[in-house]
Amino acid sequence: TGSSRPQRMLKAVQKNATKGDPKSVISAIDYYCRHKEWAMNVGDDKGLILDSVLTEVNPSTALELGTYCGYSSVRIARLLSPDSKLITIEFNPAFAAIARQIIAYAGLQDKVILVEGASGDLIPKMKERFGIKSFDFVFLDHWKDRYVPDTKLLEDCGLLKKGTVLLADNVICPGAPEYLKYVRNNPRYESRYYPSNLEYTKVEDGLEKSVFLE
Numbered sequence: 648t649g650s651s652r653p654q655r656m657l658k659a660v661q662k663n664a665t666k667g668d669p670k671s672v673i674s675a676i677d678y679y680c681r682h683k684e685w686a687m688n689v690g691d692d693k694g695l696i697l698d699s700v701l702t703e704v705n706p707s708t709a710l711e712l713g714t715y716c717g718y719s720s721v722r723i724a725r726l727l728s729p730d731s732k733l734i735t736i737e738f739n740p741a742f743a744a745i746a747r748q749i750i751a752y753a754g755l756q757d758k759v760i761l762v763e764g765a766s767g768d769l770i771p772k773m774k775e776r777f778g779i780k781s782f783d784f785v786f787l788d789h790w791k792d793r794y795v796p797d798t799k800l801l802e803d804c805g806l807l808k809k810g811t812v813l814l815a816d817n818v819i820c821p822g823a824p825e826y827l828k829y830v831r832n833n834p835r836y837e838s839r840y841y842p843s844n845l846e847y848t849k850v851e852d853g854l855e856k857s858v859f860l861e
């Protein structure tokens with residue numbers, strides 16, 4: 648049987664990027680996905696918005712829901728300060744296996760804790776398993792119908808604190824309409840939409856940034 652899209656993406660990183668250089672890993676993936684084979688990474692355009700929000704928040708503990716091949720894990724982890732950590736959750740073991748290799752190729756394995764499993768099962772275990780009191784930053788990029796239930800779960804598990812920033816990918820395409828309704832009509836969140844485009848295309852998409860207020 649042939650290789651998978653994630654496997655071909657890993658090959659492109661190993662061929663075109665420099666080991667230990669996160670920036671070259673990001674560029675290699677963006678080049679491959681723009682010119683060879685599209686893949687659902689947050690991408691370079693929305694990636695710049697992710698970078699700017701991250702730099703503003705400067706989180707000590709960050710959570711990513713939906714690792715896929717690790718592109719946004721690398722984007723996030725490269726900007727974290729020395730003792731900060733990213734916990735990233737991926738349901739699909741084949742994706743997780745590729746992501747581990749891409750994160751390691753970027754030299755960021757000591758800043759990233761990749762956990763395989765369902766976000767709904769793992770979020771309630773964050774405190775006991777990883778000694779997390781609360782998250783400063785959450786990047787939502789997994790199944791779009793899980794954005795609302797997992798946000799509510801993070802609230803109920805006391806994993807959000809005053810000022811925690813939630814940044815959600817794909818709120819236009821494929822779309823997360825219930826999530827937009829949830830955070831925009833909720834007095835506990837201050838929300839703002841950052842217009843952009845679907846990764847590697849001209850299709851409209853964007854990120855929703857929501858600050859938890861209490």
Ligand SMILES: Cn1cnc(CNC(=O)c2cc(-c3ccc(F)cc3)cc(O)c2O)c1
Nearest residue numbers: 687688689713788789790791816817820821
């Ligand atoms: C299977 N699976 C594992 N993880 C997930 C969660 N991610 C997505 O679904 C996702 C989908 C798209 C997308 C796909 C087809 C299309 F035509 C337009 C957009 C883009 C993204 O940025 C995404 O994050 C799905």
Ligand SMILES: [Mg+2]
Nearest residue numbers: 689788816817
């Ligand atoms: Mg996405």
